[in-house]
Amino acid sequence: MSETPAEQPGAAPPPPDSEPPETFAARLSARYRIGGIVAPLITTVVAFLAGGIVVGATGHNPLSTYRAIFNGTGLNWLFPWVSGADRVDAAINLQQTLIQTTPLILTGLAVAFAFRCGMFNIGGQGQYLVGAYVAIFVGSSWAHLAGPAHVFLAVALAALAGAVWGGIAGFLKATTGAHEVISTIMLNWVAIWVGDYFFGLSGPFQGPDQFNPISNTVADSAKLPVFWGDPELQGLHVGIFIALGALVVFWVILNRTTIGYEVRAVGFNPSAAEYGGISVKKNYFRAMAISGMFAGCAGAMDILGWEFNLSTPAIHASSIGFIGVAVALLGRNTAIGTFLGALLFGALYVGTSTRQLDATVFDPQLASNLTLIIQGLVVLFVGADLLIIGIWQWRKRVRLRTRQPAG
Amino acid sequence: MSTVELRERLADRAVAGPKQVAITGTFLGILAAWLALPPATVRTSTVPIVLGAIAIALGGYAALRDERRVGYGAVAAGIVGIPLGLLVQHSSVSHLDAAFAWGTLLAATLRYATPLTFAALGGMFSERSGVVNIGLEGMMLAGAFFGIWGADKSGSWIGGVAIAMLAGGVFGLVHAIFAIHLRADQIVGGTAINFLSLGLTGYLFIQVYGSNGTPSLSTGHWLTGESIPDVTISSGNNFFAQVFGQLNLMIWISFAVLVLSYLLMFRTSIGLRIRACGEHPRAADTVGIDVYKVRYVSVVVSGMLAAMGGAYLSVGFTHSFNENMTEGRGFIALAALIFGKWRPFGAFAAALLFGFSTALAYAIPPAYSDTASSVLRSSALFQALPYILTLIAVAGVIGRSIPPAADGRPYKRQ
Numbered sequence: 001m002s003e004t005p006a007e008q009p010g011a012a013p014p015p016p017d018s019e020p021p022e023t024f025a026a027r028l029s030a031r032y033r034i035g036g037i038v039a040p041l042i043t044t045v046v047a048f049l050a051g052g053i054v055v056g057a058t059g060h061n062p063l064s065t066y067r068a069i070f071n072g073t074g075l076n077w078l079f080p081w082v083s084g085a086d087r088v089d090a091a092i093n094l095q096q097t098l099i100q101t102t103p104l105i106l107t108g109l110a111v112a113f114a115f116r117c118g119m120f121n122i123g124g125q126g127q128y129l130v131g132a133y134v135a136i137f138v139g140s141s142w143a144h145l146a147g148p149a150h151v152f153l154a155v156a157l158a159a160l161a162g163a164v165w166g167g168i169a170g171f172l173k174a175t176t177g178a179h180e181v182i183s184t185i186m187l188n189w190v191a192i193w194v195g196d197y198f199f200g201l202s203g204p205f206q207g208p209d210q211f212n213p214i215s216n217t218v219a220d221s222a223k224l225p226v227f228w229g230d231p232e233l234q235g236l237h238v239g240i241f242i243a244l245g246a247l248v249v250f251w252v253i254l255n256r257t258t259i260g261y262e263v264r265a266v267g268f269n270p271s272a273a274e275y276g277g278i279s280v281k282k283n284y285f286r287a288m289a290i291s292g293m294f295a296g297c298a299g300a301m302d303i304l305g306w307e308f309n310l311s312t313p314a315i316h317a318s319s320i321g322f323i324g325v326a327v328a329l330l331g332r333n334t335a336i337g338t339f340l341g342a343l344l345f346g347a348l349y350v351g352t353s354t355r356q357l358d359a360t361v362f363d364p365q366l367a368s369n370l371t372l373i374i375q376g377l378v379v380l381f382v383g384a385d386l387l388i389i390g391i392w393q394w395r396k397r398v399r400l401r402t403r404q405p406a407g
Numbered sequence: 408m409s410t411v412e413l414r415e416r417l418a419d420r421a422v423a424g425p426k427q428v429a430i431t432g433t434f435l436g437i438l439a440a441w442l443a444l445p446p447a448t449v450r451t452s453t454v455p456i457v458l459g460a461i462a463i464a465l466g467g468y469a470a471l472r473d474e475r476r477v478g479y480g481a482v483a484a485g486i487v488g489i490p491l492g493l494l495v496q497h498s499s500v501s502h503l504d505a506a507f508a509w510g511t512l513l514a515a516t517l518r519y520a521t522p523l524t525f526a527a528l529g530g531m532f533s534e535r536s537g538v539v540n541i542g543l544e545g546m547m548l549a550g551a552f553f554g555i556w557g558a559d560k561s562g563s564w565i566g567g568v569a570i571a572m573l574a575g576g577v578f579g580l581v582h583a584i585f586a587i588h589l590r591a592d593q594i595v596g597g598t599a600i601n602f603l604s605l606g607l608t609g610y611l612f613i614q615v616y617g618s619n620g621t622p623s624l625s626t627g628h629w630l631t632g633e634s635i636p637d638v639t640i641s642s643g644n645n646f647f648a649q650v651f652g653q654l655n656l657m658i659w660i661s662f663a664v665l666v667l668s669y670l671l672m673f674r675t676s677i678g679l680r681i682r683a684c685g686e687h688p689r690a691a692d693t694v695g696i697d698v699y700k701v702r703y704v705s706v707v708v709s710g711m712l713a714a715m716g717g718a719y720l721s722v723g724f725t726h727s728f729n730e731n732m733t734e735g736r737g738f739i740a741l742a743a744l745i746f747g748k749w750r751p752f753g754a755f756a757a758a759l760l761f762g763f764s765t766a767l768a769y770a771i772p773p774a775y776s777d778t779a780s781s782v783l784r785s786s787a788l789f790q791a792l793p794y795i796l797t798l799i800a801v802a803g804v805i806g807r808s809i810p811p812a813a814d815g816r817p818y819k820r821q
Binding site for chain 2: 054058120122172176178179181182183185186187189190192193194196197200201202203204316322325326329363365366368369370371372373374375376377378379380382383384
């Protein structure tokens, strides 16, 4: 991270008429932008190819597998020639994909925001979970509130809880220098086990069923309204708009506010920022709190949007926060990149689920693990931008060399 | 020797230094809680309060005389010891006797600590050479799956452990290539290893064994030769026999690996080289140490040791494999390494502490199943204890944990 600060594209959509395209700086930034799109693209293609090799090596057909996964995601809804019953199915599948994309955008932003301040927030999972706990508590117990106020309070307090959980790591880094990677990993597991205690058998927030470790169910007034599809069949809730709004908020904070300026300055070079009068410690805390806010909000989206309650096995199995790391890395910590990364991983998650994938083509249990393999490869290759950039430049050099004798 | 000198020497001997005072204080603080437990089960509340107060006073004395670290340690022991002792006294003696059967509790501690010890020692090799290893969890999981698979295919636990170590070594090699030659961010690389291992072991598990699960002792086609054997020293009923009488072979191997790791790391020139690469790679390079080679070997060894921990878990302990069966143990091992300040015996002590908290987490709920307290009836908060302790440790409340200077920094040859 620290090695290549200049390659982080400053803003997702570049200001259109800020500089004439002829200057050296503009050409340079254009090259970085191309590299910025190309590297994640190559990474994704390589990861899918490697995943295909695993599928092929274990005696399945990779092409039909990927085709079935693609149809399971519902992205074929976008093709105009899909019609009739297929189209109805595709719509339902696409709703599921977008339901998963919603929290992934937010946990992706949680990682990306801290990244821009030079920190690696692996704690998205813990921040997501404490947000979910608070959303359940507020959503199930303050039932006398009117609908909009109830939803608003539940989301706001969940985001606040996430901010506190992330802020602890930021505070520790600012005051004692404790590395945020270690403290956020520890906070993840504390959040998981505290949730296990809260909603487990005879726990303080266990639901009415005393033989199952499941929380109370969120009241109707706190549920996010469904705007596409049947609410009974888990249609798409309005949380997707909150997530899209968060992308805008992320971009505006980073690029149009003093807070964002300071955060980016610290991310580029903490000593220079300190010398320029920016408090590095304050920004460590602030960036982690804002990161946590995004992740906590993601927890609220899942709880108020479609889950409505939480069981302890679900707490242990949840990985939305961890996938957020892959989303942000693939999206190069920009708003648009995070959106595309979240869509990719949301689609993969849904496309390989037991409910969506055609089991006659490929076993969904295998497929969900294939998703993890692809995620792992994506993160592995994204981390090695030296490799990708090396290949990119080598290709160019080869092209130059082959052209030179002719000219 | 003049009489003045002699008198000074005697005075030095007679009055304990502040450090010894603080250590006594820590001991008293622990005693404050321990006396309330079986077998002593002291029931008067003055005992923990008085002992804890003395501990705090001694700690304060030492802290004022520039023995800050141990001093504050003693103060903390007193502050924690008093409420803990009082809390324990609230519980009935029969409950305590059921939960704190020391012999079985300590044997369980060793069982839970062993996978952590292996992985933490592995992590020590990697991090001492300057490569952060967040991927311990994934390497451990790989060891768990390939251990079972190898034992099943080769028909012997030795083959299982060997194949597990090979798999862990391969994952270590992948991490090493990305961390060393490609100079990728090591935390990102480790995260990738964790995802990759989770996916790959889950995929192969379903592909090879399907919904039937791995062969096990109960389904019949798993022979006892395929499990790592227990070593029976004594089958008596005394305390020693309860703790050490019937331990798995891997637990004894972990003790051996611990001692060997210590000797290798701190008593040989190889260890000196590894540490030099982790503290100041440029200087190491200048004196002719091949930094890349040292780091490669260290990270691969780290993967192999972590995989041994995983293999113990599957082949030696549960005799089966489940998807994601390590469930964060790799991260607890990482925590043990940090808690133990990147030293072998420190990491082992931390692993024992965390193993003890796991053993308690399994011993307390059944003993307290008839009480109203949800804290005691659920094991969850005890499971969270290792992570909270590590959080306190990295925050530096009781002595800061400082990593090797070049830990996590890619090195570029010149």
